[in-house]
Amino acid sequence: MRFYALLALVLLAGCASQNAWMPAPPNTIPGEVVMEGLEGTLTLRVGSNVAWRIDSYSSWLTASPQRGVGPRVVKLEANFSGEIQSQAEYSGLLSISGDVETTVTVRLPLVRVVGAVADASLATTASLVPMGSQGLRSVTPGKASARPVEILVKYRRDLRSVALPQGSRVLSHDQISRLTKLQSTNPQALLQRLRLDPSVEWAEINGTVSAQGEPTDQFYPQQWYLRSTGARFTYLQSYTNPVTVAVVDTGVRYDHPDLAGRLWLPGEGAYDFVGDAAPPTDPNQPYDPCADPVPGNPGDTNPSDPCDLNARTGGSHGTHVTGIIVAGAGPFTPACPTCTDSGIAGMAYNAPLKVLPLRVLDSLGNGTFEDVALAVRYAAGIPVQKGNQTLQNPHPAQVINLSLGSLAYSNVMCEAVSDAVARGVLVVAAAGNFQSRSPGALVYPAACPGAISVAATDQNNQVAFYSQQNSDVDVAAPGGNTSQTGGGILSTTWNYTTNLPNYTFYMGTSQATPQVAAALAMLLSASKASSAEEAWVKLRDSATDLGLPGRDDSFGYGLINLPEAFAWALPRGDFMVSFSGPISRHIPVPNGQFETYLFPGTYKITACRDDSGNRFCDRGEPKLERQLQVGGRNTLDLGTMMVGP
Template identity: 35%
Template structure:
């Protein structure tokens, strides 16, 4: 029995094998590839020959993108690179080209239409809580509403020439005996002296035939009021008769919940020639800070040590803002012929134009106002630094040699010296007469923890002496910690760049690791420039980099330069620490750091994260600067993308977003940086995470409060 069954099965197998198999197609056809909410989608097709996928947009990759034989490729979706800033597109869809060629030489192409759904975030914004009123839910919200039409006058104000005529009107015998109007007690809104106010609904007009015409609607009221004005002005006993006009408040909207008018001052805009190119200050609220500085004294002197390539003391925009050679400036480089000595003038990096140390110093202390032109065609005002007119000075300490390198020992000595510890170099002992409250290190590298120990020891000693050491997080675009930024006690600063509308976005080059503490604007990557701030220089558009003081070594004259990196973000934090100390908001650098972290604008994952630490510094909030705007905004801030979805008349929004963690901010922008609902501003906040496992979230009602 078993043998017969086995024989029968073998016979069937032979029969199937003998049947002809379908040949692979000689061409590839158009197809639709649907990822839906997934992060990837696979396409496959039988084929003999070679094939190539091309025409991929930025949000789509194919792996592999070419091959021979059967086609099998996986499309990976980067929704952050494709979702529009307005968040109003439900899905991403694109045609890509699948080119093919057979062994016989036939060639052609097919179109693959790849689509991927975006994730849905919905909610509603209400100002009820902010206004302190029992408004219905959902409360209506007008965003940047324009004033409506002027309301109609509310009755007539009449003043009589004599007390007798006024008394006759009050007795109801007609206004001064004319008999044209009858003043009823309910109609007298108010009166004083010989003046009375009559509400429009109580104005009754009498024709010559004594027929009474009661105003029944707005048009009739207006007609009755015009008739009444004509008659009253013709009455010899009436001194004047005028419409009771409705006036509109000319101040900006009231501060929610206060019941008082919000005192909105104009943001301060320096008149220096290139100040409009320095967008980073505006995006961190310096228009409000500098306005405050013009009325509130920043009196306490502060020293920021910039350990770098040295500085050009002869740059006119830094005049009076640097401690000089006789005042503690020092060159500690032992690897070239320019140091060590007391002259940290930047000799220039071999083969590279510009002065890194001068650029960093200018971000902190470049002066406001004009100066004598240092050369033909040179600017007479240049740029400004964050300190503007505050008594903050940079102590230049040279530790980076002419080849762009800095030895650990030189940097460690520089940190010790800047903090006030005596150091001995080649038999000479140096003591800093101006110990720095803040030490700026726009340098670093991906060395090991063990290799970094001398640097970390120096930072620990400086911290013990009361200095705050602020260090660039690194520009490798990866996740390896850079030192000395990752040392315990150091403040590691990451970089953000402006996205559409100036909203902060983690810069692609900025290193990401657990020790990152804060972020500031360091500019766009020059190798992948963005132009979101619409900057123009010499009639040409320029990228979103950071503009500051520099030096032209070819012409040997001062200049200004765009640069990007965590080197540029770091002095933004150092400057803010110095300003908090100068204004007296806090008394120690450690307390300044706590305040900066508490007032920073969080991005992406709530709380501290590896990309931007506690968030992007907010100078206006940290320094308690006055309001310079009162514009309502709704913003969604992610780790890799930002969005500004529209609101309908009831304050509802529907946003279609990529995967990731997002901070939803709704509120009033008081700092003038274009982002409302930050710390110190009336606002509401929600945190959401979207992805294949959570494709839709409704955050409910965001009650904008003070």
């Protein structure tokens, strides 16, 4: 018995020894991974001593951990900045190096979602279908009947003495003007016969007219920011009260034809706190308007922008800011044979607003705290002293625009803001463009007590990458992003090389600020507000809330919304569908049908009639809100969603 027991032990030991010398199983790493939603896993079945590293070749795909030793389950995450592309699938590539060398394809399929949107107010009660687990069934609205064609005829003598053309019918007859309205199954043939009839003085189709609408200026279609804020509907409003907006900046080009008649001129209150450039030390040298001003000079009454060393072919920051507010609408005499004869339209093109140019920035765009403070007080109608001269503004401003700022706190600027606000003046200032290098830092005078601090958004209504985000941001307006095609803010500028007016795309909180200043001035001009405080509260409370609910550091109280602030009755707009969940998606639905691709997950879906055209479902617009579960690989059909008040 002992012998057999010993033999068994020997045999077992021999088996163990034999396994130790067998080759290890091969490393197993899948060549493809399919993610379900925004997260997934990659299982690395490798030996315990195998070192590895993972690098992603796709900006949207990350792996964690990126390196290790031995087997591991690696977490995969999809991260997208902004809105994703509407496509069926994303595909990425991971490179694995170290003791193993291979690549892994990562697929991220999306769910196809289709549906339709219709206006409940235009549908009959029988057409309305409640929303069930399968969505809404389609409803095909009936087509509106075409308006019958009518012919207006003026006969030379009494209708009773003439023979009416065969197939025509008299709808009405005005004996005083001898005007007869006819109808026929073939109106064009009737019109031709009438014009050949010697008893007819004239005949024409009873055409239609429409109310005057949006401007037709050449570059108006590129002013997307007027659509984002709803300022495109300013023609719906009548403005009666003259309002002055002071633009404290680099000065303005008075010779820009798009600003003609919209500026207070030299001698009417406009002022240059910087002063002209010093003459050359060598009298044989030409005068340089870009040179430094004479030290200690008192300035002068002509704030024309003489030079822009930062942008010689599309410069004058102050002119750009001014155009956003008051550039005119309609034709003007072009400055050259190839120059535009209409340009752009300012937000307040049809309101009696005038800009008071006050120059405080030099040819490099720099200025002093002292000059800014003097200009703010002067704009508000407070007497100031400059170079032993006492200056009094004959046209005090109701709104002051400050598209400038500093990271350094200034007592003199903040006291000036306080003095202006105490006089009932609205002081609107740029929140700053320092977010990339000084995130969250306060910028002055925007952060001064009493000032309205304006952040910037881009074409996608996202906070602009440069826009300051801090506790003093009050409201947002489009500031643009020139890296996006057509994404800058287009306005009036000057080509100092050719000495001709032109138009240039800028970006910045400098461009967002004048839109807020213009909106406030327009509320005062239209008697929608009787005081500065009332105008600000109305604009603030009507803003479209973006970002976190309520006030936040990126958008303040939200993106300004002029139709809501003015309570305009807008014409019917196109439909809009928004999805908010694992990703956000805003889909215009101009023809009532839509298709998109979404990641699996739970979404809040909002469908509306986007009357304001700002790609949001604003307060007062007919809409529908529902929760939606998106999953599976098949198409999800939402049917027809009926939107209503």
